[in-house]
Amino acid sequence: MRSVAVVGTGLIGTSIALSLRDRGITPYLLDENPEAAHTAADLGAGVVGAPRTPVDLAVLAVPPQHVATSLHQQQVRGLAHDFTDVSSVKVRPQAEAAELGCDLARFVxxxxxxxxxQSGPLAAQADLFHGRPWVLTPAGSAGERAVGRATALAELCGARPVVMEPSQHDRAVALVSHTPHLVASLLAARLLHGDEDHLQLAGQGLRDATRIAAGDADLWTDILSSNAAAVAEVLTDLALELGAAVDALKELAEAPSAHGPAGRAHLNDALARGVRGRGLIQGRAPEGLSLSGAGAGT
Structure with missing residues (x-):
C-alpha cells in the first residue's frame, strides 16, 4: 500500500496519519473543518487536500452516524480504490451504507x-495504536484487496488486526467500552451535587473511575445512540445488580442486626465478583476511548 487519504483529522484520524508518516507514507488530509486539517498538517501528519488520482485506501475517521454518507460521497468522487472506517460501531453504519448503494466490495x-x-488533532499521537487490537469487520462481499489493505493499515500503525462479525463487535464494545463510558459519566455527574468540602477529599480512585467521562459529549451521544440496543442490554443487567446492592445497603442501614449477615454476604459477593472480573483484563493492553476515536475525528 503506497497511498492513503484520511477523511477526518481529529484524534484518531491524525494519529493514523502520523503513524503512516513514520512508515514513509504521506497521507492526504481532508476535513469539513479546514482549520483541523491544517493543524494536523502542521503537526507533520500529511498534506491538506484531495489527491489528483485515487489513492490505494481512504480512512474514514468520522463519527458512526456519518460513516455511510461519507463512504458514499467519497466513492462517488473517486477518492480511493478501497475504503475503511474507524468508528466504534459497525452494524448500523454498514447497513446504512448498503441502503445508500455503496460498493461494499471495496469497504472494510x-x-x-x-x-x-482528549479530542482533536492536537491530542494525536503517532504511537497511539502500538500493541492495541484493531478490529476488522469485512462484509461477506468485501474483496480480498480491500481486506488486505485494511489489514496493512492496522499493521503499519503498530496494531494487532482482529477479525470479527459486525454484531459480535458491537456486543463486545458495549461491554468493554460504551457502557463503562456511560457509567463513568453518570458517576462523574453525581459530583455536581457534592459540596466543595466533599470534593476536596477526592482521591486517585475517583479520578481513575471517572477519567473517561471527560470525553466529548456530542461524540459519545452519537456512539451510544448508534449502538443503543447492545448498550441497553448490558446496562439493564447492571441496573439489576445496582438495585440489589441498594436494597442490601438499605436493609443494613435500617436494621443491621436483623439483616446484617445476608446484607454483608450480598455486598461481599458483589465485590468478590468484581475482583474476579477485573482479573480477567489485568495485564492486558489497556483500552482507551474507541474510537471513540473513530468519531473524534473520534
Whole structure:
C-alpha cells in the first residue's frame, strides 16, 4: 500500500496519519473543518487536500452516524480504490451504507481499540495504536484487496488486526467500552451535587473511575445512540445488580442486626465478583476511548 487519504483529522484520524508518516507514507488530509486539517498538517501528519488520482485506501475517521454518507460521497468522487472506517460501531453504519448503494466490495469496517479522553488533532499521537487490537469487520462481499489493505493499515500503525462479525463487535464494545463510558459519566455527574468540602477529599480512585467521562459529549451521544440496543442490554443487567446492592445497603442501614449477615454476604459477593472480573483484563493492553476515536475525528 503506497497511498492513503484520511477523511477526518481529529484524534484518531491524525494519529493514523502520523503513524503512516513514520512508515514513509504521506497521507492526504481532508476535513469539513479546514482549520483541523491544517493543524494536523502542521503537526507533520500529511498534506491538506484531495489527491489528483485515487489513492490505494481512504480512512474514514468520522463519527458512526456519518460513516455511510461519507463512504458514499467519497466513492462517488473517486477518492480511493478501497475504503475503511474507524468508528466504534459497525452494524448500523454498514447497513446504512448498503441502503445508500455503496460498493461494499471495496469497504472494510475497522475499529482501532485505542484513544484518549482528549479530542482533536492536537491530542494525536503517532504511537497511539502500538500493541492495541484493531478490529476488522469485512462484509461477506468485501474483496480480498480491500481486506488486505485494511489489514496493512492496522499493521503499519503498530496494531494487532482482529477479525470479527459486525454484531459480535458491537456486543463486545458495549461491554468493554460504551457502557463503562456511560457509567463513568453518570458517576462523574453525581459530583455536581457534592459540596466543595466533599470534593476536596477526592482521591486517585475517583479520578481513575471517572477519567473517561471527560470525553466529548456530542461524540459519545452519537456512539451510544448508534449502538443503543447492545448498550441497553448490558446496562439493564447492571441496573439489576445496582438495585440489589441498594436494597442490601438499605436493609443494613435500617436494621443491621436483623439483616446484617445476608446484607454483608450480598455486598461481599458483589465485590468478590468484581475482583474476579477485573482479573480477567489485568495485564492486558489497556483500552482507551474507541474510537471513540473513530468519531473524534473520534
Amino acid at each position: 469496517g475497522g475499529h482501532p481499540m485505542a484513544g484518549r479522553e
